[in-house]
Amino acid sequence: MTLLLIPGLPLVSFVILIFFGRRLGRLSPWVSLLALAGSVFLSARLFVSSLHPFSPSAIHFSFLWLPLGGRPIRLGFLADPLSLTMCGVVTVVGWFIMLYSIGYMKGDPRFSRFFAYLSLFFASMLTLVLADHLLLLYIGWELVGLCSYLLIGFWFERPAAANACKKAFITTRIGDLGLLLAILLIAKTTGNLSLMNLSETASRLGPLAPVAALLIFWGAAGKSAQIPLHVWLPDAMEGPTPVSALIHAATMVAAGVYLVARTLPLFLPSPDALLVVAAVGGATSFFAATVACAQTDLKRILAYSTISQLGFMMLGLGCGSAGAGMFHLVTHAWFKALLFLGAGSVIHALHHQEVTRMGGLWKAMPVTALTFTLGAIAMAGIPPLSGFWSKEEIFTAAFGFSHPNLPWAGQALFGLASAVAFLTAFYITRAVLLTFAGPSRDPHAHPHESPAVMTVPLLVLAAGAAGVGLVGSPWLGQLFQHFLGAEAPHGARGPQWIAACSIAVAAAGMGLSLLRYGLGVRLSPGALAPAFSRARGFIFEAYRVDKFYQRVVIDPVTRLARAAFSFDGRVIDGLVNRTGQAGLWASRVKGWVDQTLVDGAVNGAAVTVGKTGAWLRLLQTGLVQNYLLIAAISTVALFLILKGV
Amino acid sequence: MNHPILSWIVFLPLAAGLLCLAVPKRQESLLKAIATGATLLVLVLSAWLFFRFDPGLAGFQWEEKVSWIAPINVWYHLGVDGLSLPLVFLTALLSFVAVIASFRIKERLKEYFFLYLLLATGMLGTFVALDLFLFYIFWELVLVPMYFLIGIWGGPRREYAAIKFFLYTLAGSVFMLLSILTCYFASAPHSFSIPLLIEQGVALAPNVKTWVFLGFFLAFAIKVPIFPFHTWLPDAHVEAPTPISVLLAGVLLKMGSYGFFRISFPLLPQEAVNFSLALGVLGFINVVYGALVAMAQTDFKKLVAYSSVSHMGFVLLGMSGLTAAGFNGALLEMFNHGIITGGMFLLVGVLYDRTHTRDLSAFGGLGSRVPVYAGLLSFFALASLGLPGLSGFVGEFLALLGCYPTHPVITMLSVLGLVLGAAYFLLTLQKILLGPLNSKWAGLAEISRREIFTLAPLMLFVLWFGLWPKWILDLQGPALSALLVKLAVPHSW
């Protein structure tokens, strides 16, 4: 029952806030903070008890939800290391982001509504995380999508936000179809949708396991913004920045990664399925990193960076290592939440988010600048900050990846990962330099440091971003990976040079960025400049994928819809109306027959009577004297007749 | 049988309707009170049925059986089981809600309520009749008041819509009558009793049975409506006044799908199995085609009407699966579609009453002007697009789950309907609620307490069955299991 309370408390807070939010006013965030603190506390207790060697590693609670003849569906909650890890990240990082939001959202007309939505998000997200059943996971999955929709469109008066929230929901829903189909497939084949004993499910699926796995991955790709369903995430930045930090960086988008990690036993039997995950993750990661290099909107840089990092996690998972992927998920949640909140702090001060109009902010906003830089370094992967450790895990996993038919796959993935790490270091350093270093490029700006309610979360997250990586580092004996225990941690650590290589790549990226944006060295050779700028435009528009989808998907569907409508009106309804007209025509013919022939006879009789009547009418003059005269004459005539003339 | 409670439920509205006729037409509040009281009483009685129903029994409960027309062996035979009880309750609920929504009607209130209550009797009777003859009478009884309610109180093209509805449905019923008579003469001794015919089976040559099935199919298909017999629906919905649209979508469409469950499937199990693929294909077409056409709409009400076509497709899919999950899903979806689309039509009406337009492009940004209305509209739209936690999801999911083992490819294609559904509902929400406020509606009034009161019970059930569908599934279970046994298909899900 404790398990039920973890998502239950935020749900209660949601209900309270949606009904009484307006009356609570400025108190409303505290309701949700309190509820979430309860969830934090409960998860911590579960966490501690799961560490205890003698307690059962999985705590489980379930109830009958759908009684269906012989095959009822029982839903339940499950606390195992994987879900507790995710649970901890969501609740703890989420709590600080929520705290931060009090400052960020101050003065918004829908202040308490914002916290209501956040509470609903936590309830759904924790349901997703703790679900022991694919169906319950799907329910949470869709609900976090809804919260994402509501929160992206929180400032729905802005047309861009209105478009973005719709796009986010529909795009992720396209992904959700995959998950739904996977559920249908698994349900039909094995009749068991439980998330426990997935390896048994996998063996019962037999050759269908990779199909189910890839369908699940399709769903995960939608939520975690992987190619080809990544288009919604950059637009989702229209939401308030804490939302971007919480939902579109730290937690919800990571749900896809979590899902794949959770269902990894379905992927493991098939190297092909794993390769697809790794390849898509790697490609997404590389693609998004290049786009991030060209963006000028601070939040969009971070958005593409998130896509890239999520791809990176997928790459790790695709290499068969749940530990690597999940570890990066955890560290990423901290440093990316930090980066977003830092960006939010900057936006809060400047009221715009164009890095080209920033610069020199470190003097005005020292805390923000410091913590943001820390987050950037953590993401770039410089030891001993958290990003380094988790990236190294992924490098190791990639290097160790083996595919029976493609012996070079591991090396290729490793190369791809290195390139991504290089680009990551490059663009995040660029963002830091453009934002905080150098002279201010906007003379009208009067930046100021954010209030304590915003800077305290920044500091806490910065501490986390710096330190959380240690739990998975070899210094602490890879505690985290042992705790997850999903698979045997890599007995043999990767060669030492992998760590060195990782540091070198990150340093190279940062150095190049420093050269270009810190010292102003022009890197593009003069002759190539035009080509370079054209390429940059193309990359800036994210390879014009949006336009491509508009032309290839949205427009045809719209046209198809119109065609269907006109088909409906002209052909089908036309047929109905034609039938109706035919009926009408037939009845007219029959009406004519009736009138002329049948009615003719009837009317003929009537007409005869009428005519006679009209003629007889002449007798009735209405003059009393006429009648009297006739009466007299008739009497006389009667007499004469009676006399027998 | 101790108390003829079903007769009370069925004929209370009729009695109240006759009472309305005796009331002077100036006394509008009295008329309203009579109609409200009668429907409320029916609602209370059917709720009582709901709670007192014994879900452990597969057979009919509260049966009433009185000889009616002895020479041709017609019985006045009523009864409910897990199949019909949710629908009786749905009808009672929507009738009550729609009466409240009818308070805005200004003209000829007396005739309106008489016809309305007559309609209620017809609908309730259809769901509890266990004699084909009686069923047919109630079925046809629904048409007449509906015709007048659309034709007199409807929109600009009301006469066209009313006649189209009437003739179309009547054309279908004629074939049903033929099928009923065929079944009647095939039984020995001649009988109209549904339970008896089910028990005996219809003793006809297979090809004749096919024709009988098709006869029933045509009648039910028009009512559901199944593509390509659906075009009366948008016209009738758009022209009908709001409360009538609610009943039309909420109850009348269910009469068609109920017919499949009550008559076609158990009476002709072999044919049902033979036609399962066809039903699945038609379900797919309904889902996807309905959604596509809905997407192209500019009229809010028409959009909701086409979304009904799409949702009823899920009912068909569930039905075609011939599995416990599919049947449960189909029945649940019928109920859910009733309350969700009923709510949608009420909300369309709320907006139309204030703005006198249903053109989607005429709105914009209402979310900031009327937040409560926006919340309610979003709620029902989300329920309609199948958001988990709200009841629409459970029905759709079960329908798909049940259809998948039988027709995997069709199911895989049909899930596209979910995306399209999300697309057109979100597009609608965006056009109406989001974006900058259209200055034309700067003075728009917020939804009133009375209107919220009509929506509140529907919301309650949307949430309830979304979160805890077990309750209603327990109720349906035994009846559906019996039906599955009858169909003799391998049991899965």
Add this chain to the structure above:
Amino acid sequence: MIVPLPYFLVVGAGLFAMGLFGALTRRNAIGILMGIELILNAANLNLVAFNRAWGTPEGTGQVMALFVIGIAAAAAVVGLALILAIFRHRQTISADEIRLLKG
């Protein structure tokens, strides 16, 4: 002196003829009414005369005549009232113009 029957009959016939003539030829409704009164009086005369001549019990004819007079008076009242009503409506009592009964 006993006046023989034919004398009465001749006078009666004369009265009748005058009355009929008046009723048929007058345009004035009152004239028509007066003609009718004459016809009735002719009948009265005949009734009394026949009673005397055929020795029916004394008084039978006279009583009949008295009835006729009474009825005639009533008829005249109704007739005159009708004529008055018609006059009020139409400002005329010419029988030619009163043809409400024309078919």
